[in-house]
Amino acid sequence: MTEPIQPPTIAILDFGAQYVQLIARRVREHHVHSVIVQPDVTVDQLRAHNVVGLIFSGGPASVYADDAPKCRVEILDLNLPILGICYGMQLACQMLGGDVQSSPAREFGRTPLQVTQGDVLLSGVGPQTSVWMSHGDIVHSLSPDFQALAQTPTCPFAAVRHRSRPVYGVQFHPEVTHTPCGSRIIRNFLYEVCGCTGTWKVNVVASDIIESIRRQVGEHDRVICGLSGGVDSGVAAALIHQAVGDRLTCVFVDTGLLRAGEVDLVEAAFRRHFRLNLRVVDASERFLTKLENVTDPQQKRIIIGHEFIAVFQEEAATIENVRFLAQGTLYPDVIESGHGPGGETANIKLHHNVGGLPADLGFELVEPLRDLFKDEARRIGEHLGLPEEIVWRHPFPGPGLAVRILGAVTPERLATLRAADVIIIEEIRTAGWYSKIAQGFGVLLPIHTVGVMGDSRSYAGQQIVAVRFVESADFMTADWVRIDHDILARISNRIINEVPGVNRVVYDISSKPPATIEWE
Secondary structure, three states, X not given: OOOOOOOOEEEEEOXXXXXXXXXXXXXXXXXXXXXXXXXXXXXXXXXXXXXXXXXXXXXXXXXOOOOXXXXXXXXHHXXXXXXXXXXXXXXXXXXXXOEEEEEEEEEEEEEEEEEXXXXXXXXXXXXXXXXXXXXXXXXEEOOOOEEEEEEEOOEEEEEEEEOOOOEEEEOOOOOOOXXXXXXXXXXXXXXXXXXXXXXXXXXXXXXHHHHHHHHHHOOOOEEEEXXXXXXXXXXXXXXXXXXXXXXXXXXXXXXXOOOOOHHHHHHHHHHHHOOOEEEEEEOHHHHHHHOOOOOOHXXXXXXXXXXXXXXXXXXXXXXXXXXXXXXOOOHHHHHHOOOEOOEOOXXXXXXXXXXXXXXXXXXXXXXXXXOOOHHHHHHHHHHHOOOHHHHOOOOOOOOHHHHOEOOOOOHHHHHHHHHHHHHHHHHXXXXXXXXXXXXXXXXXXXXXXXXEEOOEEEOOOOEEEEEEEEEOOOOOOEEEOOOOHHHHHHHHHHXXXXXXXXXXXXXXXXXXXXXXXXXX
8 A cells, every 4th residue: 555645744843842733733824734743853754744844943941951952963964944933943053053042131022023134034024023032042143154134122133044054043933923923924934935835725635634544444344433523523524434435333422411402413413414324322321320429520530431432342343344443633632642743742641532432442543633733623624514513613521511510410410501501602602702712611510509589598409500711722721711791691690590400600710721621
């Protein structure tokens, strides 16, 4: 079997940058494929990815420290275009004869930039602009082979280029929105320096993925996919169905811990619209029995994960000739699990994948989204005709409402939270806020609270619903949404009046970090 041809790619060498995924996304926004690799990636690994340019990321270290991360010297001999950002600029300058030292005046935040030398990298930027700085070291002196392109009041070499090599550096961060000209600078590097033509587009990407699935699965074997109702598994299933047709069987496990109308939504989208071979397994009684009197959140997750795998295995055993298991693994999952294309990257956290299924189920994995960010997966979902309710719905935790019900999970408490959650989503949709919020939901608290219902005080059985709205680009960090108070008032009024057993509604104004998005 021949290996698929890789698209022209920008490799981003990650030196520990806080914004490394943002750099990758900014490159892709200009329709150019990007991958994040470890600093000591080899020349052969870069060639295998059809790399046409390199970006050296920022990082927290000092390039002159003994343990500072470095790249292989032979990478410079490839004569590929290089753009160094912050630490990456300092490293490139140091490797090519410059001197880096601690800065006498550190720069953090918005800083005025003056362009001192016209160059293709800074084309369209203008003589003066504002950039986002975050550094404690500077290039103290340049090699004679470099020339300065821009400066700030305290940084004489804020942008540089090599006179004979296609090597550029910027001390500021063009990938963040706080640098207004940043997108233009990245585009200049991609198109004018690297010669990219912008072929990384949703229709091409979808076609390439479908063809890759066909090559992997072949003409006879079957694929099984655990649908969760979310965008990741949904888009993965739609792509695989395009590739292998009715040789795909999707299994949707109703754990009894789902949002209101979840089963109907999944059946309408995948069975009736896409005509997928979909099996819906009602295991709600089984899950609720196992969760009876369990209050510890970690124990809830363990029980739910174990039962989900058991149900999925039982169903898979009834399907003949299944060789492949499909998963909605995304590119951030791959990066954070330490399995980037350049080898082992920093292991931020372990991802078992979107559906919670381990790789040792006895199947070969099909992961059509493992090279995509979530926003790219969503655009492919739109391209394939997935309903908006699937493509753009807010994320939902794998354990479902069990981790949004603090304390014991019972049918009665599930009904209460579902009713409240319906009201929350209805109100933000009506007000036009649903698409402005990254994730919104209710949490049922294990607290009884006194209130006045009618002419008497109420206490027994009266519970609190917490409302949580966050905004986030990547869900690694998040901030609470400064939503219109009138919307909160309507949500509170409706929940208290329409949901039996609730007499108080509170709004969560915690950011991540230090809080998490979910409560458990």
